[in-house]
Amino acid sequence: MVRGRKTTRDIILWVEEQIVPANGAKFAVDVVSQTLLDIGSKSFTHLITVLERYGQIISKLCPDEEMQLLLMDEVSAYWKNSTQMTAIAIDRMMGYRLISNLAIVKWVFSPANVDQFHVSDRPWEILRNTVSKTYNRISDLRKEIQTLRKSIQVGKEASAKAIKELEEAKSILEIVEGQPVSSERPGRLRRLQGFADKAKEEEVTIEESLEAKQALLARGLEEGKELLRLLFKSFVDVLTECLPPVSADGDVPNLRAGDPNVTFPASDPEAVTMEIDNENGADNNSQVNGENTEVGYTIGELEQWCLCTLGYLKSFSRQFGLTLACWTRRFSLRVFTLLFEKPHSPVCADR
Known part of the structure; x- marks a missing residue:
């Protein structure tokens, strides 16, 4: 179906109607993940293209941490001879929000990976990529918020200037047949009104973007706290045991x-x-x-x-x-x- 360029919706319906009822969700994850990984195995570009085009299928099949852990097991098994591709695939899946950073930490500290801590760099590379990317997102959001705040100030100044020019143009009057009318041409007044409306709309748009970024930052900070809690708790658990x-x-x-x-x-x-x-x-x-x-x-x-x-x-x-x-x-x-x-x-x- 993938090679036949079926739509994502068609594939999801086929999996839900044909695969899951007969074989279960875990088997469906196995089939879908192995198929998509095989198609994306030709190059890094192929992998990115597959995840972008068919990521919704993975997201539909792996909505919780349990299924995401199973998905990472499948990725690790497929790329068992390539530490680099395992790390890249998991990193890209996290980037597309197909798997969560908490699920990655739990997978890294699973018994199979814990036994490899001293003989393989793979779990450590994946773990460091996960934590670094989480905090890079927070850093990027802070920079974007700072930029938006500066843009709001510029937008307010531009809006105030446009409104001032419009009011000044309207305030210039002349007497025509005993009645005070604006001496400015109607075309210029309409143009100034358009500038003022556009400046106000841009200001409102930037303010809405700022509110959205602040909400994302608040959520990112909470995710970061939970990530570090889980990370160091996992360290303590395995070290206390050994x-x-x-x-x-x-x-x-x-x-x-x-x-x-x-x-x-x-x-x-x-x-x-x-x-x-x-x-x-x-x-x-x-x-x-x-x-x-x-x-x-x-x-x-x-x-x-x-x-x-x-x-x-x-x-x-x-x-x-x-x-x-x-x-x-x-x-x-x-x-x-x-x-x-x-x-x-x-x-x-x-x-």
């Missing part, structure tokens, strides 16, 4: 020293340490030109996961630290308490 506990004396475990509290069980020897590739296949105990090649320490996989996740937590905290510092005065959420009010918490161990 980080080693603080000792009774308040000592924070040193993740870089191969602390025994964070290594995997001995029954899994392949997961205990990272395998180090030596140049030219040399043995660990061999020496080159009299130099000692002794390995200083080894880091277990769980330690590596903790250090990687803490590093990204630190990065996000630095990027949005000012915003968080402002919001923590108003929010009493456990996530902010853990992140900023307990310096001996394991979440703050490597910050």
Whole structure:
């Protein structure tokens, strides 16, 4: 139907009447997403064109977070060998409002992706794109509002000037047959009246645009707050589960020293340490030109996961630290308490 250039409405009706009743909504999402992704796989331009033309189908099938999470699973499965295209597809879908930023955060912190935090940049790239785009929208709206406020001032001045010229023209009178009449030509008066009406309309239009942008900004700020709440709460949840506990004396475990509290069980020897590739296949105990090649320490996989996740937590905290510092005065959420009010918490161990 897509290759036959059927309209979006026809495809939606076909999916709702033929696919969903017989196989369910999840199967419909699978079929539609795989079809559209396959058509858009030729190039970035093809992907954008498909999303622009048939985005309403995806929006109809994925109205809530549950279906949006399923959609992102389908995107990830289709582009499993291309981190870049996965990130681009999800980013574009967010740009077209097909998936929400909150759904993306929940998907990134799903168990399948959490296990990949220390071995793949894909979840981190998608997460950073999502947060950055959300706050870029807010920044753009603020700039647009500032520009509109300046335009309103200019519009008011232009409107006042046009009205003043019209009133001055009407005030010039002359006596004709004993009656006071305007000395200006009717054509000029009509022209001045048109200028005044147009200036007033432009002023009203700009004011309406300003009100609309302010409403969008207010909604964007609320979305941003909810996004950061969910983001840092998700960090706390996964780190609280995986980080080693603080000792009774308040000592924070040193993740870089191969602390025994964070290594995997001995029954899994392949997961205990990272395998180090030596140049030219040399043995660990061999020496080159009299130099000692002794390995200083080894880091277990769980330690590596903790250090990687803490590093990204630190990065996000630095990027949005000012915003968080402002919001923590108003929010009493456990996530902010853990992140900023307990310096001996394991979440703050490597910050």
